[in-house]
Amino acid sequence: MTAPSPSAPAAVAETAARPSRPTMRALRALVGSRPAVAGLVVLGLVALVAILAPFVAPGDPLAMVARPFVRPGVSGAVPLGSDALGRDLFAGVVHGARASLVIGLAATVVGLLVGTLVGATAGYFGGRADLVLVRLIELFQTIPNFVLVVVMVAIVQPTIVTITLAIGIVSWPPVARLVRAEFRALGARDFVLAARAAGCGDLHMMLREILPNALPPVISTASVMVASAILMESALSFLGMGDPNLVSWGAMVGAGRDSLRSAWHVSAVPGLAIVVVVLALNFVGEGLEEAFDPRRTGERR
Amino acid sequence: MTRSRGLHRRALLASAASLVALPFAGIESLSAAPTGAGGGTLTYAVFPEPTSLVAISTSGGGDRLVSAKVVEGLFTYDFELKPKPQLALSWSATPDGLEYTFNLRPNVKWHDGKPFTSADVAFSLLLVKEIHPRGRATFANVRAVRTPDPLTAVVVLSAPAPYLVYALAAGETPIVPKHVYETGDPRTNPANQAPIGTGPFVFKSWAKGSHAVYERNRDYWDAGKPHLDRLVVRFIPDAGARAAALESGEVDISGGNPVALSDLDRLKALPNLAITTEGNNYQPQQVQLEFNVANRYFKDQRVRQAVAHALDRKVIVDTIYFGYAIPAPSPISPLDARFFDPTVETYPLDPANAEALLDAAGLPRGANGNRFAVTLDYNPFAPERLQLAYYVKQALAKIGIDVTIRTQDFPTFVKRVYTDRDFDFEINGLSNIVDPTVGVQRAYWSKNIIKGVPFSNGSGYSNPEVDRLLEAAAIEPSHEKRVQLFNAFQQIVAREVPLINLVTKLAATVYNQRVSDHTVTGDGLEGNFSDVRVAAK
Numbered sequence: 001m002t003a004p005s006p007s008a009p010a011a012v013a014e015t016a017a018r019p020s021r022p023t024m025r026a027l028r029a030l031v032g033s034r035p036a037v038a039g040l041v042v043l044g045l046v047a048l049v050a051i052l053a054p055f056v057a058p059g060d061p062l063a064m065v066a067r068p069f070v071r072p073g074v075s076g077a078v079p080l081g082s083d084a085l086g087r088d089l090f091a092g093v094v095h096g097a098r099a100s101l102v103i104g105l106a107a108t109v110v111g112l113l114v115g116t117l118v119g120a121t122a123g124y125f126g127g128r129a130d131l132v133l134v135r136l137i138e139l140f141q142t143i144p145n146f147v148l149v150v151v152m153v154a155i156v157q158p159t160i161v162t163i164t165l166a167i168g169i170v171s172w173p174p175v176a177r178l179v180r181a182e183f184r185a186l187g188a189r190d191f192v193l194a195a196r197a198a199g200c201g202d203l204h205m206m207l208r209e210i211l212p213n214a215l216p217p218v219i220s221t222a223s224v225m226v227a228s229a230i231l232m233e234s235a236l237s238f239l240g241m242g243d244p245n246l247v248s249w250g251a252m253v254g255a256g257r258d259s260l261r262s263a264w265h266v267s268a269v270p271g272l273a274i275v276v277v278v279l280a281l282n283f284v285g286e287g288l289e290e291a292f293d294p295r296r297t298g299e300r301r
Numbered sequence: 302m303t304r305s306r307g308l309h310r311r312a313l314l315a316s317a318a319s320l321v322a323l324p325f326a327g328i329e330s331l332s333a334a335p336t337g338a339g340g341g342t343l344t345y346a347v348f349p350e351p352t353s354l355v356a357i358s359t360s361g362g363g364d365r366l367v368s369a370k371v372v373e374g375l376f377t378y379d380f381e382l383k384p385k386p387q388l389a390l391s392w393s394a395t396p397d398g399l400e401y402t403f404n405l406r407p408n409v410k411w412h413d414g415k416p417f418t419s420a421d422v423a424f425s426l427l428l429v430k431e432i433h434p435r436g437r438a439t440f441a442n443v444r445a446v447r448t449p450d451p452l453t454a455v456v457v458l459s460a461p462a463p464y465l466v467y468a469l470a471a472g473e474t475p476i477v478p479k480h481v482y483e484t485g486d487p488r489t490n491p492a493n494q495a496p497i498g499t500g501p502f503v504f505k506s507w508a509k510g511s512h513a514v515y516e517r518n519r520d521y522w523d524a525g526k527p528h529l530d531r532l533v534v535r536f537i538p539d540a541g542a543r544a545a546a547l548e549s550g551e552v553d554i555s556g557g558n559p560v561a562l563s564d565l566d567r568l569k570a571l572p573n574l575a576i577t578t579e580g581n582n583y584q585p586q587q588v589q590l591e592f593n594v595a596n597r598y599f600k601d602q603r604v605r606q607a608v609a610h611a612l613d614r615k616v617i618v619d620t621i622y623f624g625y626a627i628p629a630p631s632p633i634s635p636l637d638a639r640f641f642d643p644t645v646e647t648y649p650l651d652p653a654n655a656e657a658l659l660d661a662a663g664l665p666r667g668a669n670g671n672r673f674a675v676t677l678d679y680n681p682f683a684p685e686r687l688q689l690a691y692y693v694k695q696a697l698a699k700i701g702i703d704v705t706i707r708t709q710d711f712p713t714f715v716k717r718v719y720t721d722r723d724f725d726f727e728i729n730g731l732s733n734i735v736d737p738t739v740g741v742q743r744a745y746w747s748k749n750i751i752k753g754v755p756f757s758n759g760s761g762y763s764n765p766e767v768d769r770l771l772e773a774a775a776i777e778p779s780h781e782k783r784v785q786l787f788n789a790f791q792q793i794v795a796r797e798v799p800l801i802n803l804v805t806k807l808a809a810t811v812y813n814q815r816v817s818d819h820t821v822t823g824d825g826l827e828g829n830f831s832d833v834r835v836a837a838k
Contacts, residue, residue, distance in 0.1 A: 064695050068620055084563055085620060085691055135374075158708055244687060244706040258561035258684070 026216070029291035036287020039280035050097040054059040056090035061247045065194050069263045083255055083266045090202055093273050100230045100277065103164050107229040108222055110168025116211075116218065122176070123183025126207050134180070139171045145170040149232060150241060158243050163236060167229045178221060216292035223285035227278045234274055244246035249274050255296025320759075326419040341835040342531040342719035343816065346543050346555035346558070353493040354507065357425075357475050357482075358432040362557065367534055369471035369829045370515055372498035373432030375403060375422070376469045378823040380582050380749070381638050381711070384466055388417070388476055388499065389454075393767050398461030405452045409522045411478045412497045412504075419448035424479035426456065428487055439468045439739055441578075461776045463783060464736035470583060471500075472827040473735060487719055501527035501831035512536060512640035526831040528818075540564075547640045547811050548572060553835065554812040554819055556826035562623045562685055578625060578807035580825020584732040584740070585634035586808070588617075588626070588686075590693065590801035591718075591744075592726045594761045598673050599726060603662040605798045608726075609648035611700045612693065617804055621689050626804040631791045632741050634733045634805040639780075645795035655700045679706070679728040680714050686728050689803075693728070703812075720753045722761070731756055737787055738775045745794055747773050762799030 030036050049056055059065075064086040065078070072081040072089070079091040122133035140148075152166040186192060187210065195209045234250025236242050242251045251272040256266030349363045356368035375389035384392070389403040409417040423446035427472060430440035441464040447455040456465070457817045468474055476499070482493045496504050499522070502515035515532040535552055538541045544560040546552035548571060560568060588610070592599040599605055614628040630647040633640045659665075664672040679686040687708070694704040709717065717723050734740030743749050743756065749762035767790055774786040795802070810820060815836040822828045 060695075062691060064620075064692065064697070074621070085688060154710055154713075239685065240681070240684075241708065242691065244708050255688075258540075259563035261564060262567045263563075 014127075026288075026291040030287050033287040033290060036282040036291075039283030039287065042280040043275060043284065044137060045099050045209065046167065046280075047101060049094055050101050053094045053098055057088070057090070057094040061091040061095040062087060062245075069259070069266070071263075072265050072269065080269050081265050083252070084263075086261055089252070089266065089269045092252050093249070095247045095272055096249040096252060096270060096273065097277075099160065099246050100233060100250075100274070103160065103233045103248075104226040104230040106164045107167035107171060107233075108225045110165060111171035111225055111229075112175055112218065113224060115172035116169065116179050118172065119176035119179025119181075120183055120206050123180035124187065124202070126184070130180075133176070137176050137180075140170070140173045141171075146232060146235060150239070153236060153241050158236075158241055159207075160243055160246055163233060163243065167232050170232075171225055171229060175218060175221065175225075178217055179214055182217065183210055186210045186213055220285055220288035220292055223281050223288060227281035227285070230274065230278060230281075238293065308637070321768070322421065325684060330630070339838065340528070340530045342533060343529050343553065343830070343833055343835050344533045344551040344553045345830075346535045346537050346546060346559060348536065348538055348543070348555075348557075348559070350510065350538070352467045354504065354513065355475055355477060355493045355496045355498075356433075356472055357428065357435075357477055357493065358488045360434050361474075365472035365827050366556070367513065369500065369827055370502040370532060371496040371500045371504050372471060372475040372477055373500045373829060374469050374474055374476060376466070376473035377828060378467070378470060378583060380465060380579065380823050382582055382823050384469070388422070392466060394466075394778070396778070398463060398776075399458045401456040402467065402657055403454045405454060406522060407452055409499050410520055411480075411499055412518065412636070413478070413481075415478065415480055416451075417476075417478075417499050418451040419454040420451070421444065421479045422454040422476055423448050424483065425476045425479060426454075426474070427471075428477070428482065432487060433474070433507075435734065436474070439465065439474075439735070444506070448580055456829060461778045462781070463778055464738045468739065470735075470822075470824055470827070471829060472824060473583075500829050502529075502532050502829075504639070510536065521831070523831055524577075527829075528832070529830065530831065530832045538692050547813070553816050554810065556810040557808045558625070559811055560623060565623060565625060565811070565833045568811055573814055575812055577810050577812070577820055580810065580820040580823065580828075581748065581806070581808055582636045582638075583822075583824035583827070584734050585629075585636035586730050586732045586806045587629055587632070587634055588689070588730050588803045588806060589728070589744075589800045590726060590803060591729050591760050592798075593722065593724050593759075594799055595722070596725050597677070598664065598675065601662045602797055603658045604664065605801070606648060607655040607658040607662070607700065608697065608702070609798050609801045610658065611653045611696045611702075612801065612803065613650040613696070614647075614803060615650075616692065616696075617638050617689065621692060622804065622806065624735075625809055627807060629802050629805040630795055631804055632745065632794050633737055633787065633791055636805055637733055637737070640737050640784060640787045642791040645791050647795070648798070648801075652700055659700060659702075666701045667769055670701060670715075671703045674703040674705065675725040676705045676707050677728070678709065678714060680730065681709070681711055683730065686730070689728055715755045717753050718759050719757060722752070727759075729759065729800075737790075738771070742771045742775065744800065745790075747831065760799040762797075764793065764797065767793055 002151045011132050042177035065088050066075065066082040068082060068084050068086045069246045070078050070082040078088045078090060080093065082088060118133050120129040153163060157163045192209055195205055233248060237248045237250030238254035240254060243247055254269045260267055331601045347366045351364040351367055352361060353359055353364050353404050354367055355372050355386050356364045359593060373387050376384040377387045379385055383630050388406055390406050391404045392401055394401050405419055405422065411417055426440060426443065426446050429436035430443055442458045443456055444458045444459045447457060449455065456640050478497055481497055482490055494507065501518050501521045503518045505514040505516050507513040513534045517527055517530050521527065537546060543555055544564055547555060547568065550573060565576060592605050594600050618624060618626045618628060625634060629635055631642055631645045635641045659672055666672050677690055679690045690706045690819055694706055697704050718727055731744055732740055744758055746758060746763055746766055747768050749758040751757050770790040772788050774783045777783045777786060810826060812819060815838065817834050818832040
């Protein structure tokens with residue numbers, strides 16, 4: 001191969017038979033899906049509440065401010081009632097949104113980064129690298145996710161950073177599989193071959209040519225990953241392995257477990273919050289999946 | 302497995318029979334009429350499941366709760382911890398406290414028919430000294446046990462051990478048959494899984510993970526007892542499942558807070574159930590906030606006193622323990638009526654005084670309102686300790702101490718506190734076992750600051766006067782003088798607070814109203830159940 005001029009790859013890529021960007025069309029399809037819009041609205045509201053938590057519910061959400069076990073709707077000071085220690089459930093839900101969203105998003109970013117890196121490397125280079133990385137993916141997939149998270153958090157101290165990393169570490173394998181499959185499928189396409197013929201480097205091929213086209217299914221997976229990360233953090237806190245200095249919905253459900261028979265609202269209030277957010281994320285994920293699906297939007301790649 | 306299926310089938314048949322018999326209730330109760338003395342079956346839920354049915358080489362909670370039904374001790378103890386005869390009828394000590402003579406009960410037979418003699422007592426005491434986790438310390442001064450005749454055992458000591466006569470309950474120091482245990486390793490003796498004793502119940506079967514069955518000992522030395530025909534011990538690991546089993550009547554009795562603390566009041570209100578907090582005297586559990594006295598802040602006594610002034614024992618009793626605890630400001634629990642000194646310093650709730658003490662200690666509030674920041678660890682063994690940690694964090698925030706709570710599993714906690722000594726302060730619970738020399742001294746004696754030994758002197762507290770008092774009380778034969786020594790000790794420790802004794806837990810026993818006479822000794826359900834009666838269902 002002769003040394004190409006620096007501008008050659010870009011020029012070739014522009015002129016190659018490259019699929020038109022599906023973004024606009026997908027966005028239109030997404031907005032057309034009612035559950036997805038509802039999900040987006042709910043998530044927007046929850047994010048707003050999380051950001052404004054210090055104003056919506058001022059003070060320390062872990063403060064013991066009321067009598068224990070006040071029922072919802074009885075006291076104006078604690079509108080959603082109080083738990084066994086007399087902590088305000090409303091403040092807990094509001095501040096818990098922060099922990100749940102931050103951990104959900106950050107863990108997903110970690111999972112996406114690791115998964116994309118591993119999947120892209122395996123799918124692009126193939127051969128021995130692929131063999132080794134696929135075994136690595138399989139190794140992680142055979143270990144039950146939640147057990148691995150529990151082990152990792154038990155070894156280090158449970159803090160928001162370690163919990164996020166632990167959840168991220170177990171959630172990358174599906175992403176890696178997805179990205180690897182996309183890279184293998186796209187690797188043989190004309191526009192990729194054209195870029196290769198023009199002498200583009202591996203990094204350029206991976207990041208500029210293949211990755212943008214491999215992203216749509218990854219994006220729709222991501223919203224479901226956020227949901228499962230939130231659930232995993234909740235389960236962890238429910239078992240008492242969360243960060244005790246952090247209000248989280250799972251920890252609140254766990255704290256209410258003992259009094260489920262006498263004061264069910266202590267678990268039900270944060271439990272509902274989890275249900276609503278996870279449901280919204282799933283709606284959005286489904287909407288994205290449909291939006292990016294060429295069979296549904298009538299576009300062919 | 303077969304056994305367990307058989308049991309279920311029997312239970313099923315029984316419930317089917319009771320359904321059929323419903324219109325003929327009179328006839329049913331006639332057919333269920335007791336045969337022999339008393340009669341009936343008691344279903345008793347125990348957790349955790351024992352590793353051994355004889356507490357000879359273990360102090361595990363579950364093991365102790367079943368052991369005494371078959372294998373008895375020399376004494377049992379009333380709620381004031383005065384010895385009452387069991388296998389020994391009486392004891393006497395020489396004035397120098399170096400020789401204890403036990404007169405044994407005649408005509409007692411092991412379940413395999415062999416007679417019980419002083420040889421069994423001598424063998425068992427020396428075995429406990431050798432292989433029981435606490436026996437090594439309790440019986441450290443025992444030089445020999447002489448057996449001048451089959452019904453007399455004489456314990457010869459190298460130094461006085463006035464606490465010894467309080468350590469002879471069945472759960473703490475079981476008397477096992479010499480002829481069964483003398484061959485092989487006693488820790489793995491088959492009799493640990495299928496016990497042979499002198500007690501009111503004869504072991505029948507143990508389906509691991511499910512239940513154990515005991516039947517009435519027809520040749521029991523206490524004529525007319527036990528009142529029960531049969532004892533079924535169910536092993537139910539989950540608190541929710543235990544609550545359901547007690548509610549439905551599937552289980553008759555369970556002790557040691559068998560259900561979540563917040564669930565106790567709900568169960569208490571049910572017509573068929575009742576709750577008692579008696580029987581916590583033999584091993585009252587102290588809940589403590591222990592400082593690392595090497596910490597840069599907590600090495601100052603005034604800071605520790607300020608923390609004590611910021612905490613309200615009433616809130617801890619009412620909110621954290623749902624009323625199932627009592628304030629316990631002294632290292633010796635109020636449940637130990639022999640030695641507890643009620644006049645110790647309690648540091649009542651007084652935030653203003655606490656702030657003044659912190660100011661005097663040179664720890665003023667900073668720009669953000671905080672004086673200093675520390676990390677609080679807690680022993681995760683009991684679930685309510687995290688709740689207590691939350692309370693401590695809140696209470697100390699009010700006087701300007703910023704507390705971060707740290708969660709970890711039990712082994713990590715033990716290593717952090719007792720091996721690495723890498724902590725600021727922590728929430729723990731130590732039982733006052735048997736006698737202050739055995740159960741209290743370990744946390745305050747400076748010679749017990751031993752790296753790597755769990756539940757030793759974790760604070761690192763060292764006071765020569767306290768050491769002197771404890772060492773004197775350990776070898777003082779006169780009870781009155783021991784009381785004086787322990788009172789002086791309690792005064793000092795409660796004032797200097799190397800650890801704040803917060804409350805004594807009142808472990809609840811939940812039982813069906815048809816059960817009576819179950820908690821008759823200071824060790825509660827660790828007793829032998831020979832007095833228990835059940836009314837027909």
